[in-house]
Amino acid sequence: MTTLPRGTAALGHRVVRRRRAVAAVGAVSAGLLLLSACDEPTPISTITVGSDSVSSEATCGGEGKTLSADEIDKCLQDKDAKSITVDQDETVRFGVDPDVADKHWTILMNGQQLVEDSDKTYRTVPGSVFFNAQYGAQGNSTNVAVAARDGKDGSQNVTGVWVFKLKKD
Known part of the structure; x- marks a missing residue:
């Protein structure tokens, strides 16, 4: 048995999910920034x-x-x-x-x-x-x-x- 009030455990999952989403958006943004800084190579x-x-x-x-x-x-x-x-x-x-x-x-x-x-x-x-x-x-x-x-x-x-x-x- 847990001693946590009803719904408290679910709040922890929301925080983790939010952190993952922010990390993913940050990684995509950093990748796009790096790609835009690259020059197209000459042949x-x-x-x-x-x-x-x-x-x-x-x-x-x-x-x-x-x-x-x-x-x-x-x-x-x-x-x-x-x-x-x-x-x-x-x-x-x-x-x-x-x-x-x-x-x-x-x-x-x-x-x-x-x-x-x-x-x-x-x-x-x-x-x-x-x-x-x-x-x-x-x-x-x-x-x-x-x-x-x-x-x-x-x-x-x-x-x-x-x-x-x-x-x-």
Whole structure:
């Protein structure tokens, strides 16, 4: 037998239920606040050589706005570009997010367009190309970049650049 007056035990359950509801509302509010503070990540580009790969978010742009020629030139000089070692006999594979591919993209080598624009999510290029003087290569490393286009017919506007350094093996 309990000595509590009738209905007193039920009051305790209401308090617990109220605390749980307040805690749940607080958790949802905190989660929404954190999500609203996050920036949407820029698309990623990946280079794969053999079983090694390196990925990066856009060095410049990547948000759909057209970059000026000066912005692109400055971006191509990135000293902190991610690097990967390339054997001249290997195939170098470039990959982009489907959103980038839908609007077309190309590969730049030392600032010059190396291949035609593509709407596929990947391209392959022989490793020997990146260290061949005929293509403007000098020394034991070459800067390459993936350049995203704006998706307009015939447009050469660049909206994002991903820079990488290829090192000769």
